[in-house]
Amino acid sequence: MDRKTPKKSVKARKTISKTKSTKKEGAKDDPWTDTYLRSQMKETELNLSQKLLEEIPPAVFRIKEVEILDVSDNPVISIQPDIASLSNLKELKAAGCPIADVSGAISMCAHLSKMDFSRNPLISTLPETMMRLRYLTCVAISDCKLKSLPDNLTRLSTVETLDLSKNELTTLPAEISGLMQLKVLILNNNAFESIPESIVSLGCLENLEMKQNKLKNRQRDLQLNVPRKLKILDMEDNSSLCFLPAGLEKIEHIEKLNLSYCGIETIPDSIGQSSSLKEIYLAGNKLRTLPDSFGRLVNLETLNLEGNRRLYGLPPALHHLQKLKDKKIGKNTGLVLNDTPALQLPDHKIVREGVVSVRTDLxxxxxxxxxxxxxxxxxxxxxxxxxxxxxxxxxxxxxxxxxxxxxxxxxxxxxxxxxxxxxxxxxxxxxxxxxxxxxxxxxxxxxxxxxxxxxxxxxxxxxxxxxxxxxxxxDEEWRLGQTVPDEYDKEISCQVSTVTSTEQSLDLQAGCNLSIPPEATDEDTSVISAVLNPHGYDGKLQLKDTELLVSDIIEMKPSGMTFSKPVKLKIPHSLPKFDSERTYIVMTSEDEGRTWAALKTLSKQEHVSV
Structure with a gap:
């Protein structure tokens, strides 16, 4: 009896030891617990990218509040059926995975709106059930070495943005018309030699990107097979394009055209028919000049001609483009003429005086x-x-x-x-x-x-x-200020305070400004101003034959208000500076325009000498 007891004791100790060892090994093999995963979440996003996962951990599917799940850059080979339990999932990121199978149960993620399967070379089909995802608007399948579209992709009728860039596509099937809500189609870095005819069936398409393809138009036979409602057409860096494809004038709402680095040699006169254009990018081409029809692009705000080293002149009609803006530092918007050495307009003048100077010369x-x-x-x-x-x-x-x-x-x-x-x-x-x-x-x-x-x-x-x-x-109308008729007779009120040690600057209508020095008034008050219609004003200012009205008529209240110190009133005027024989006077009336008198003012020189 005494000898057997120790043996039992030893045996029991060994069993306990083995049990403890098993638990330790199990804990080491499966660290993806609910608690750990929740600790990795940021609000409703769970980022598991680059974790060497071969599958999505089962515990993930128990965290119902996940809205964004990122499993990118893992050796995950499938999206499991358990994905259906993530009822609040809105975005699935699975880029850079060798995924060959996506479970049809993904259709149970009723709120899913974005999916990214980019850099998945094995993806060849999508589950048919995905067409039930009513809120799916964005799908990315870029850099997947695709030569044709994955099965069932064209059945996703709710998708608005589709990214198919960095593939090996040369055409698109007629079935793409099934993407009835598609607005943005990205086909950059593929092998297209022409614009697929099937694109014209995408009636809602607004943005088509085809950068860095193999588009060719040396024979001038390339057609723009795009919907009439297209707003943005980007074909940058198709170096063999040479000429603008035919049919641009048929795109009724085109706003942005990018043909930079396309070897473009000439622009057709028909471009003037696309008056809706706001931005044109023609950088790095072989242009020598532009057609006069550019003067009809009255909505143009940006014209980028950077790097057209053969460009020797701009069409004089370009001065009609009143909305054309100055180039902003660090941006390629506005009138961009950098690196155009043959252009007759000197670079230093463009930099110093901007687009106004260029338009003046033109x-x-x-x-x-x-x-x-x-x-x-x-x-x-x-x-x-x-x-x-x-x-x-x-x-x-x-x-x-x-x-x-x-x-x-x-x-x-x-x-x-x-x-x-x-x-x-x-x-x-x-x-x-x-x-x-x-x-x-x-x-x-x-x-x-x-x-x-x-x-x-x-x-x-x-x-x-x-x-x-x-x-x-x-006609006198053009010499008035910048006020438009809709702003006539509308009063604004500006507060004047006595509790201030600095000059008060009041911005009034028509670009006027009233500067009031401190302690110029004894009580808090308001200055009320309005711009009067010069043609409908009952008390019209009677001008002599030698006089011109060169500013808006400004009404200021309360009438009779006085200041104990001189105030400064700035009134913009628009008399051309070349008429140096003219002098300026400010006329005032205190009886609603029945009588007028010249206001005693100081010239800038007199003000400085005082």
Missing amino acids: LAEDCFNSILATIGVEIIDEVIIEDLSENVTEVVQECICDITIDEVVTIEHGCVEDVFRYISEDVTLTLLNEISKETVDEEGAFLDDVALLATEELLQEISDGTVKIVALEH
Whole structure:
């Protein structure tokens, strides 16, 4: 008895030891417990990427609150049926996995909206049940070495964004029309040599990306088989494209066109029919010039011509593009003319003065070309030198007024002087030479130095007089401020406080500003302002023949308000700077416009000297 007892004791100890060892090994083999997984979550996202997982841990499917599950870059070979238990799942990321099978039970994830199966070279089919996912809007199957679409992909009728980039696709099946809600189709880095005809069946498509494919149009036979509602067409870096595919003018709502680095040599005149375009990217091409029809793209805000080293000029009609913006530092938006060494516009001027300066130069050039053409047609073939004064006066004045007056008002007024100086100096001299040459050739006459000088003085006088006509005799409306009719008679109130030690700056309508120094008023009050309609105003300001209204009419209340210190009122005006003979006065009325008096003001020089 005594000898057996120790044996039992030893045996029991061994059993206990073995049990403990088994538990330790089990814990080491399966660390993916509910508790551990929950500790890895950030809000409702569970990130298990790059964990060397061969399958999705079963405990994952017990965490019902998971909305985003990321198992990317693991050797996971399938999406298990247990995925159905994640009833709140909205996004599944499974990129970089050798997944060959996706369980049909995924359709039970009723709220699933995004799926990423990119970098999965074995994925060849999707479960048919996925078509039940009513909220599925985004699917990515990029970089999967696909030569054809996975089975059942085209049956996902709710998908709005489909990324098929970095594959080996050369065509798309007619069944793609089943993607009835598709808005964004990404086909970058594939092997397309043409635009698949089946794309035209995607009636809701707004954005088509086909960067870095093998598109070719050397024979000019490539057609834009795209829906009419397309807004963005991106074909960047198709280096053998050479020419713009036909049919752009048929895309009714196109807003952005990217043809950068496509070897483009010319742009067709038909581009002017796509007036909805807001952004055009033509960087790194072989363009020498642009068609005049660019002037009809009135909504254009960005024109990127960077790196077109052969580009030697811009069409004068480009000055019509009032919405064209300056290039922003660090961005390729606006008018981008970097690295265009053949362009006649100097780089330093573009950088310093921006797109307004470029448009001003083009406006002047357009004026010159039109005037010269009109002179040639209406005068040179018919007029001898004795009739030069009367005819040139009439034609030049008419041309400049008709061409420039509607354009000048859209350019900052500081540039108006440059336009007319250009006309007065360069255009006058060129017209003189052309008229003199043609007249001598036609009449067989000899224009001596005296006659040449007299003619030059005559044209100079005509040009100067025309400038005055443009500035002073045209309809008064364009000389007013920036206020639009919808803003007339709308009052705004600005508070003026006595408890301040700094100058108070009040921004009023029509760009006006009232600066009030501290302690200029004894009580808190408000300044109420409104812009009055100059045409419907009962108490119209009666102007003399030598006077012009050059700003909006500003009403300020309360009437009779006084300040104990001088205040500063800034009123923008729009009289062209070239009219240096004019002086500016501020007229005020305290009886609703029945009588007006000049306000005593200080010039900038007088203010500095005080």
